[in-house]
Amino acid sequence: MLHRDGLILVIDKPAGLAVHAGPSGAPNLEECFDALRFGLPRPPALAHRLDADTSGVLVLGRHPKALSKLGRLFSGRDTEKTYWAVVEGSPPADDGVFDWPLLKLNTRAGWSVKVSDKGQASVTRYKVLGRSPGMTWLELAPETGRTHQIRVHCAHAGCPVIGDRLYGTAAPGEQLHLQSHAIVLPLSKNKLPVRVEAPPPPHMLKALEMCGFNPER
Incomplete structure (x- = not known):
């Protein structure tokens, strides 16, 4: 548990756990x-939702009134979401914007997302926080909430997220190096926004430290 008040709970979702029940019958977060x-x-x-393989900050509403308020915040883009990722290679600049439109495709083999002129407008701001040979630590701020947005934008930029089996490559047993790191929620006009941050997940620590992250700071 990262935060609790009368309206919301904010939890630190582990990587590899789906938020909803799926056809496989695997464990999911809603069961808890x-x-x-x-x-x-x-x-x-x-x-809101996170991909099964993405870890970190996840917001729950504690009752219908809270969920209605949160729905307005998320749909109106009044929240500030910050993600951390460690990617293969490097983006084209130290900071910038990925703004390729994204289209969700459904096939017999499943579904995926690709960059397409027929897709929905999608905007992700990014900033380099650190580097190591062959990989880069990024801070990303999605301004839209498309499915797999950060993963597809990074892959299209030539720097897929480490451990991304769908849009990049992954070694056996390697987990996705993408974390919902922090969120800012303006829940009340009379109070400061609620800001919640999650510690980096264990499976990302080695790569983050190689890129300059210091857990003691």
Whole structure:
């Protein structure tokens, strides 16, 4: 648990765990929500989503009124989301914007997302935080919320996220190096926004430290 108040819970989602039940019947995060009522008559519910392989900050609404407020914040782009990724290679500059439109494709083999002129407008701002030979530590701020947006934008820029089996390459057992690192939620006009940050997940620490991250700072 990263944060709790009368409206929301913010949890640190582990990598590899889906937020919803899927056809495979594998464990999912929603199965655990009943244990997060903390005295309220009903369990919390998801205010937004993360890919199964993405770790980090995930916001839950504790009751219908809270979920309605959060829905307006997320749909109106009033939240500030910050992601960390370690990518193969390097983006074209130390900071910039990926703004390629994205199209979701459904096939017999499953679905994926690609850059396409027929897709929806998609904007991701990025900044280099550190480097190591062959990889780069990025801070990313998505201004739109398309499925797999950061992963596809990075891959299209020639710097796929490490461990991305769908849009890049991954060694056996290698996990996706993408984390929902922080979020800012302006929940009240009379109070400062709620800012919540998650520590880097264990599977990303080695690559982050090689790129200059210092866990003691």
